[in-house]
Amino acid sequence: MGARPSHVPEIGTRFSTLIVQPATLCNLDCEYCYLPDRGRQLLMPVKVAQRLATSIAQQNSRFPVEVVWHGGEPLTTPLAHMRSLLAPFEQLRQDGQVAHAIQTNATLINQDWLDLIREHEVRVGVSIDGPPELNGIRADRRGRPSFARTMAGIRMLRDAGIEFAVICVVTVDGIGRAEELLAFFAELGCRSVGFNIEELEGLNAHRQQVTPDQARHFWRRLWQLSPQYPHLLIRDLERLRGYLDQTRAGRWTGHALYDPIPTVATTGQTVLLSPELLGVDAPAYEDFVIGNVLTDSLPDLLTGPAPCYVAEFREGLRRCATECEFWDFCGGAQAGNRFFELGRFDTTETNHCRTAYQAVVLAALDLTQGGTQ
């Protein structure tokens, strides 16, 4: 995949992505969901949003910080309250220091939400797993399928001319159905689709996992079929194309910094590296919380003493950089997968990195080098 890097990235003390939980409740109850508190509603106080906006101003980035409103389902937040949470960021947004994004199941989209999305130029990501039969596990608390409601929300976005991206979780049921998935998303009208191979994390600890061979076959079909759908960007293939373009142009300079990706709960409690660590208790790491933005700013929390899981993850990155031939493309994947699969952060390979990173590369090599699988 490329020459060994000359250095191991530091965990950054500045952030370009901030994940924020406006509400804990989700109106759906997907079988693979990792969130422990999705059955009860806690709303983020406006004071927390004010502290986050102040933190971004203090950081004074050259590029906009992407503030991702995640959940729970963020659209369970009462609309007036959501407007109050966005208000502290508005001047920063207008000054180009903040860009908002939202990840939603789209079932609660209505005209008022469309107005808010437009006013604040919110980038929309919709979660949908393909045609109805692959969405059966995305059901509500009464076990009713969510597909029709999600499609109604998507139609509203399309009719309003609002672009959206899609995240599709690929389970063992979907991994052999690349053709159908691609045809479905090409028809859906999304700008791009990211295929998240189902991961073992949080409360989702017992479902059958996709194997690396199944994933390799899946990615190979996507490489073969994607030219038929030139208007649909496939995030995972674009990631490899982007890396290859940079190396061929001699612009690849290695992984300098790993984004700490702070995730802030409704209460202001903050974890680093992976949103899936929020709300998780583990004896060796306690609750992963590095502090609360109500008492310390994010820049102060990030420049303070690194918690042991961050130091451990840096050691994991060092091992990846020296041991793994996929390092240059992968950059270490996500910390949470190491913890949930292997119980530690200073480890290297996981099923996640084999299926979501290595298999994408191996599938491309199968086709370019006449691989046999």
Ligand code: SF4
């Ligand atoms: S996370 Fe996995 S694929 Fe990525 S560099 Fe580490 S071992 Fe390699």
